[in-house]
Amino acid sequence: MSLLCAARFETPCRINVEHSPESLHAHLELPDEIEIGPGDRVQVHGAPVVVPFGTSMVIDRTATVEVAGPLRRAWTRAAAYFDLAELYEVSFTAGRLA
Incomplete structure (x- = not known):
C-alpha cells in the first residue's frame, strides 16, 4: 500500500444522463x-457521451476506481475543510489508466 494510492481496480458502472428543459x-x-471516500478517483472508460436535447440515456461502462491512501485521504479532508478542493474526482476518458 502506498501513501497516495491504496488500491486500483476495474468495475462495471452505469451512467444516467438527462438533457431536458x-x-x-x-x-x-x-x-x-x-464505497467511495474522500480522495478516491473514478475514471470511466469509453467514448464521450452525447445526449441530444430533450432526451435521457442510461449507459453501461467500465470504470477504474483508485482508492486513496492515507496521505491523499488526509489531504483531501483538510483541503475540503478549508474549501480548497473537491472531495471526489471523476473523469471520463476514451483511454485506459496506465
Whole structure:
C-alpha cells in the first residue's frame, strides 16, 4: 500500500444522463459493495457521451476506481475543510489508466 494510492481496480458502472428543459445531469452509479471516500478517483472508460436535447440515456461502462491512501485521504479532508478542493474526482476518458 502506498501513501497516495491504496488500491486500483476495474468495475462495471452505469451512467444516467438527462438533457431536458427540467434537468441537465449525469449520475455515475457503481455496484453497491463499492464505497467511495474522500480522495478516491473514478475514471470511466469509453467514448464521450452525447445526449441530444430533450432526451435521457442510461449507459453501461467500465470504470477504474483508485482508492486513496492515507496521505491523499488526509489531504483531501483538510483541503475540503478549508474549501480548497473537491472531495471526489471523476473523469471520463476514451483511454485506459496506465
